[in-house]
Amino acid sequence: MRLKSISYFKSSNLIKINPAQLLSLGFLGLICVGTLLLMLPFATKDRHHLSFVDALFEATSAVCVTGLVVVDTQTTFTTFGQIVLMVLIQVGGLGFMTVGVLIALFLGKNIGLQGRLMIQESLNQLSLQGMVRLVKFVVGFTLLIEGIGAIILAIRFSSDFGIGKAVFYGIFHSISSFNNAGFDLMGGFSSVTGYVSDVTVILTLSSLLIIGGIGYTVILDVLKKKSFKKLSLHTKLVLLITLFLNVVGPVLIFILEYNNPGTLGVLDIKGKVLGAFFHGVVPRTAGFNSLNTAELTLSSQFVTMLLMFIGGGSGGTAGGIKVTTFVVIILAVWTLIRGRDEVNIMQRRIPQELVFRSFSITIYSTAVVFFILFILTITENAPLNFLLFEVISAFGTVGMSLGLTPELSIVGKVVIAFLMFIGRVGPLTIAFALAKRTKKLPFKYVEEKIMIG
Amino acid sequence: MRLKSISYFKSSNLIKINPAQLLSLGFLGLICVGTLLLMLPFATKDRHHLSFVDALFEATSAVCVTGLVVVDTQTTFTTFGQIVLMVLIQVGGLGFMTVGVLIALFLGKNIGLQGRLMIQESLNQLSLQGMVRLVKFVVGFTLLIEGIGAIILAIRFSSDFGIGKAVFYGIFHSISSFNNAGFDLMGGFSSVTGYVSDVTVILTLSSLLIIGGIGYTVILDVLKKKSFKKLSLHTKLVLLITLFLNVVGPVLIFILEYNNPGTLGVLDIKGKVLGAFFHGVVPRTAGFNSLNTAELTLSSQFVTMLLMFIGGGSGGTAGGIKVTTFVVIILAVWTLIRGRDEVNIMQRRIPQELVFRSFSITIYSTAVVFFILFILTITENAPLNFLLFEVISAFGTVGMSLGLTPELSIVGKVVIAFLMFIGRVGPLTIAFALAKRTKKLPFKYVEEKIMIG
Ligand SMILES: [K+]
Ligand SMILES: [K+]
Numbered sequence: 001m002r003l004k005s006i007s008y009f010k011s012s013n014l015i016k017i018n019p020a021q022l023l024s025l026g027f028l029g030l031i032c033v034g035t036l037l038l039m040l041p042f043a044t045k046d047r048h049h050l051s052f053v054d055a056l057f058e059a060t061s062a063v064c065v066t067g068l069v070v071v072d073t074q075t076t077f078t079t080f081g082q083i084v085l086m087v088l089i090q091v092g093g094l095g096f097m098t099v100g101v102l103i104a105l106f107l108g109k110n111i112g113l114q115g116r117l118m119i120q121e122s123l124n125q126l127s128l129q130g131m132v133r134l135v136k137f138v139v140g141f142t143l144l145i146e147g148i149g150a151i152i153l154a155i156r157f158s159s160d161f162g163i164g165k166a167v168f169y170g171i172f173h174s175i176s177s178f179n180n181a182g183f184d185l186m187g188g189f190s191s192v193t194g195y196v197s198d199v200t201v202i203l204t205l206s207s208l209l210i211i212g213g214i215g216y217t218v219i220l221d222v223l224k225k226k227s228f229k230k231l232s233l234h235t236k237l238v239l240l241i242t243l244f245l246n247v248v249g250p251v252l253i254f255i256l257e258y259n260n261p262g263t264l265g266v267l268d269i270k271g272k273v274l275g276a277f278f279h280g281v282v283p284r285t286a287g288f289n290s291l292n293t294a295e296l297t298l299s300s301q302f303v304t305m306l307l308m309f310i311g312g313g314s315g316g317t318a319g320g321i322k323v324t325t326f327v328v329i330i331l332a333v334w335t336l337i338r339g340r341d342e343v344n345i346m347q348r349r350i351p352q353e354l355v356f357r358s359f360s361i362t363i364y365s366t367a368v369v370f371f372i373l374f375i376l377t378i379t380e381n382a383p384l385n386f387l388l389f390e391v392i393s394a395f396g397t398v399g400m401s402l403g404l405t406p407e408l409s410i411v412g413k414v415v416i417a418f419l420m421f422i423g424r425v426g427p428l429t430i431a432f433a434l435a436k437r438t439k440k441l442p443f444k445y446v447e448e449k450i451m452i453g
Numbered sequence: 454m455r456l457k458s459i460s461y462f463k464s465s466n467l468i469k470i471n472p473a474q475l476l477s478l479g480f481l482g483l484i485c486v487g488t489l490l491l492m493l494p495f496a497t498k499d500r501h502h503l504s505f506v507d508a509l510f511e512a513t514s515a516v517c518v519t520g521l522v523v524v525d526t527q528t529t530f531t532t533f534g535q536i537v538l539m540v541l542i543q544v545g546g547l548g549f550m551t552v553g554v555l556i557a558l559f560l561g562k563n564i565g566l567q568g569r570l571m572i573q574e575s576l577n578q579l580s581l582q583g584m585v586r587l588v589k590f591v592v593g594f595t596l597l598i599e600g601i602g603a604i605i606l607a608i609r610f611s612s613d614f615g616i617g618k619a620v621f622y623g624i625f626h627s628i629s630s631f632n633n634a635g636f637d638l639m640g641g642f643s644s645v646t647g648y649v650s651d652v653t654v655i656l657t658l659s660s661l662l663i664i665g666g667i668g669y670t671v672i673l674d675v676l677k678k679k680s681f682k683k684l685s686l687h688t689k690l691v692l693l694i695t696l697f698l699n700v701v702g703p704v705l706i707f708i709l710e711y712n713n714p715g716t717l718g719v720l721d722i723k724g725k726v727l728g729a730f731f732h733g734v735v736p737r738t739a740g741f742n743s744l745n746t747a748e749l750t751l752s753s754q755f756v757t758m759l760l761m762f763i764g765g766g767s768g769g770t771a772g773g774i775k776v777t778t779f780v781v782i783i784l785a786v787w788t789l790i791r792g793r794d795e796v797n798i799m800q801r802r803i804p805q806e807l808v809f810r811s812f813s814i815t816i817y818s819t820a821v822v823f824f825i826l827f828i829l830t831i832t833e834n835a836p837l838n839f840l841l842f843e844v845i846s847a848f849g850t851v852g853m854s855l856g857l858t859p860e861l862s863i864v865g866k867v868v869i870a871f872l873m874f875i876g877r878v879g880p881l882t883i884a885f886a887l888a889k890r891t892k893k894l895p896f897k898y899v900e901e902k903i904m905i906g
Pocket of ligand 1: 065066068109180182285286287387397399
């Protein structure tokens with residue numbers, strides 16, 4: 001993430017704003033619009049009018065593609081309200097920056113260097129070249145994949161609902177899944193538990209959320225290159241770690257829940273496999289659940305929390321610290337233990353600056369999660385695992401819950417909404433946006449060792 | 454920590470052992486001896502014979518100056534058993550290396566370079582000079598402070614017990630406190646809850662454990678230098694952070710527990726202040742408790758866990774990641790957010806290597822803690838806060854518990870004992886001891902960026 005300040009009034013130099021600030025403000029604006037729309041009388045069904053805090057929470061959850069909900073989406077919102085949520089998810093998922101550029105493109109405007117820097121920030125890209133091409137690709141690819149997903153889901157749902165509802169449900173759940181939002185229209189906070197053994201629904205949702213969560217640069221790289229060898233280091237790492245976690249997660253859940261009567265225990269072997277697979281894949285970071293989350297063993301809750309914290313690939317719709325950050329810190333510690341200096345992987349050297357940044361992101365994220373957790377221990381009356389699960393879910397923009405969300409106090413709702421925002425905009429972006437950037441010192445202080453560890 | 458391999462058979466080159474391995478083996482040997490002594494029939498009172506796992510747990514807890522106990526020390530052990538524990542605490546606290554050197558000194562042997570390297574490792578020192586002098590100082594200082602503490606406590610206890618018991622209790626609790634062991638002889642797992650409002654006992658124990666936990670180099674530096682300005686950066690940092698945490702901890706506990714009828718709520722204002730002070734200071738890392746830990750609010754448990762994880766100063770009797778590690782990672786993240794490259798504090802620059810190592814220690818420690826926690830979620834049947842509290846307490850060699858220790862399964866006891874060992878020997882030492890050290894690569898790989906965060 002580059003942080004050159006961009007002046008919008010070059011001659012007057014009155015207002016300086018850096019990309020981190022613009023990105024944060026853009027998301028904030030979108031959340032405000034969403035909040036107002038969801039508070040409209042015809043957004044909610046009779047006697048379900050949302051309070052300001054609840055509307056704020058729901059809008060934040062949608063824009064930040066999290067999926068934590070204080071009210072049940074199906075029973076509370078009218079079709080209008082549900083469409084508002086769907087649009088917020090889509091705009092939030094694509095990133096307001098991409099959408100902004102798209103509008104400019106339609107208006108025939110040229111995208112200058114400053115605009116390109118913005119998009120670069122928004123998509124966390126590595127080079128300025130081809131930014132506009134990338135945005136076009138991102139939008140086209142998103143619509144294509146979501147379209148395919150919507151058709152498959154609509155056909156499947158048509159055997160359960162009328163054709164109109166099946167089509168709407170197909171579109172809604174395809175968008176919700178590809179954008180890793182985890183909102184659903186199944187009613188009664190049930191998510192997709194009714195489809196735990198349904199191959200079509202589970203595999204379609206899984207495919208959508210994995211593709212959406214892997215990051216656009218990876219997809220672009222894979223589509224461009226012919227062989228695995230030619231892929232960038234980033235792409236290789238994301239693909240391998242995603243594969244690794246998508247095997248380890250389900251296997252652990254399968255073992256830990258095999259006999260649990262509240263989850264896999266009551267299912268036949270097909271249901272067990274599908275249920276474990278979905279629950280192992282979903283925490284990074286879609287937030288649907290086909291198993292009753294509150295019934296999971298403490299061990300499975302723990303595994304889920306770890307996966308939620310790690311999250312998906314950078315530059316996609318996923319949250320968390322990201323799989324690459326995770327692998328860099330693991331490798332860095334391993335490098336130290338082995339007595340080496342440089343963090344190498346696949347015959348490439350990870351720049352020292354990236355290692356430092358990965359450590360910082362992880363520590364900073366942990367600090368934020370624990371700080372919010374501490375506030376919740378004061379304001380809420382719930383066991384630690386309920387609170388920790390909720391906090392990590394919000395930070396990772398996952399949206400799974402042990403059932404605490406609707407029970408949250410007003411303060412609890414506000415801080416969880418804040419955490420979803422931090423999780424979506426990026427763990428360090430808010431800090432970048434708020435902190436006063438200081439000039440580099442023109443000299444170096446004398447070095448002095450201290451004892452640590 | 455330097456890790457040059459030292460050959461004990463230079464000519465034959467048969468056995469190579471590095472200081473990390475020697476340190477680990479030394480502690481292991483001491484634990485084995487302790488386990489055998491505690492299993493002797495006359496170490497325990499009638500019908501209290503310890504199983505092997507229980508004896509192993511108790512010996513590990515004493516040698517690693519942790520203080521987690523599966524049986525009550527007063528009601529289970531004979532005076533002989535209690536003396537064994539006291540000696541294990543003293544030897545563990547001083548470090549077996551210091552003791553080894555002392556024996557060599559008494560035998561009139563010269564300490565060669567290799568021996569000095571060992572002691573350096575054991576005390577985590579920065580320079581080779583004056584190692585022997587340091588060891589002499591450490592032993593002398595320890596005995597002096599423990600002696601003063603023992604006298605004060607014995608006088609105070611003489612009004613509650615007979616003179617013989619008062620003297621023994623004075624010595625035992627002074628040693629236990631200075632070495633941050635947290636073992637007590639008050640009976641019924643009650644720790645010092647009976648003295649929560651007793652100024653003499655609370656302030657004596659606090660002074661002992663703070664001095665013992667601050668690290669010998671700091672004490673030496675303070676005794677040598679005349680003014681604060683002349684102190685080493687390490688000493689300044691440790692003093693300031695210790696002061697900071699010893700104010701913040703008690704203040705938070707005071708606020709969070711003020712009205713809790715299970716803890717401070719029933720006490721008068723003097724009791725409230727003393728109780729909050731002691732509970733805020735003790736997690737780093739003495740492990741006594743004057744309040745009923747199990748009755749703490751979840752928020753206070755959280756604060757306690759954080760303090761336990763941070764621990765005390767390097768090179769003393771304290772555990773945890775250490776206050777200096779903590780401050781370095783905080784500063785490093787802040788440095789990144791502010792857009793600077795170098796971690797500066799008090800007009801000194803922290804070497805990049807130390808920053809990297811601080812991050813690694815923190816991440817590695819977190820990983821170890823969470824891995825053991827995951828095992829406990831499978832083997833134990835207890836709420837998350839009980840498990841997490843127990844695990845962090847063992848890692849930080851603190852010894853506080855919400856009451857889970859005596860209820861642990863056999864697997865639980867073994868992994869907690871293992872964690873106390875890791876926590877005492879040093880988060881990375883075991884890894885250093887086990888990992889195959891690799892030679893530096895004779896070339897550098899090509900650098901390639903990846904997207905993170
Ligand atoms: K989500
Ligand atoms: K202790």
